[in-house]
Amino acid sequence: MDHFTYVDGAMLVEQVPMAEIAAQVGTPVYIYSTATLTRHVGVFREGLSQLDDPLIAFAVKANPNAAVLATLAKLGLGADVVSVGELLRAMAAGIPADRIVFSGVGKTADEMRIALEKGIYQFNLESEPEAEMLSEVALSMGKRAPVAYRINPDVDAGTHAKISTGKSENKFGIPYDRALASYAAARGLPGLDVQGVAVHIGSQLTDLAPLEAAFAKVGALIERLRGEGHDIRTADLGGGLGVPYDPSQPLPPSPADYGAMVTKVTQGWNVRLMFEPGRLIVGNAGVLLSQVVRVKQGAQAPFVIVDAAMNDLLRPSLYDAWHDIRAVQPKGERAAANVVGPVCETGDTFAMHRDMDVVGAGDLVAFMTAGAYGATMASTYNSRALTPEVLVSGDKWAVVRARPPVEALIEGDSIPAWVASKDVQD
């Protein structure tokens, strides 16, 4: 698989004028590559080429930027959404409702109503009370909701504990052992059309074995459900395939290997297969460009203080995630450094004792593999503005999310009269 590789100040798949973007938009700024997005969709599709009409529903949570979604919509992808906000964003970007699947343990009645009005392809239910609520909402609208149950196969995905979703202690899905009972109960709910089975065991998976084990459990369940008279027509195999973050680590399994495994395991299932890739599509299609504010002496290694922080890219502080950090114009020298942001938290650290390009104040650095779970997880902590986003396509680039004006940093709150009043009260 090809990656969004960055060589001598330019990305391999697409020439990105980093310095020009930094000068015009300012830093920090997320930059996405259309060519790389397109390539990743192609590589994933190619991996699944032995399957009959699979539905590839991009996990919007990985990158909900409107221009990114519109690019993926043009390439024919559907969407996996987990909130009404994501549903509306996906549709506004041109993804049709009949390619949208709604996941998540906490869908509210209002969210269900809107998704039913739009006519989405499938609700992935995660509990019996949720099934009962959806049935009631659908009946009140004179509709039947197309549903699958997401099963929890109790498989260890071998990834970071905070992004593992398929172990019995995780909040996701219905217990595998209760699945037959849950499906039987769902069949008795008149507002539901039970059409499928779903699974998703975690993210950034670097081994196919746990995926294969989970899919085998789905296959066995489909057979038993059919035996009990359920008309199972879909199987949603989720997302989760990992991407390379650290060039010194072995490459994760390729989409071709994944596709071969899926083709083998799902032989004879006779369902429409669905997939929910997120990171694989966008991870290596984006970088976070930042500028070095200053370099400060440290006890063991210098602190390179950059203008991006944990509020812009949370993954290193939340999961100790590793992102490659490269100088846009390397000087040919390397040394150990600690890369930190300006936020008042020790956890606002991108790298410790990292062997990296030597950089100084004013230099641009790129955080690689930042297209997935980057901007989407940003916050305004420390009253910092949300990071702007840029999309590159060939020799064109455009700001696809503007940096809010400084004034916006104090907008939104209101001070009630009793607080504003100068009167001193009790």
Ligand SMILES: Cc1ncc(COP(=O)(O)O)c(C=O)c1O
């Ligand atoms: C239900 C579901 N589908 C798809 C995804 C996308 O996962 P990934 O970005 O690892 O492909 C996630 C996130 O882990 C998820 O929770």
Ligand SMILES: N[C@@H](CCCC[NH3+])C(=O)O
């Ligand atoms: N946010 C996580 C992935 C979570 C996937 C959502 N279930 C990450 O950055 O790796």
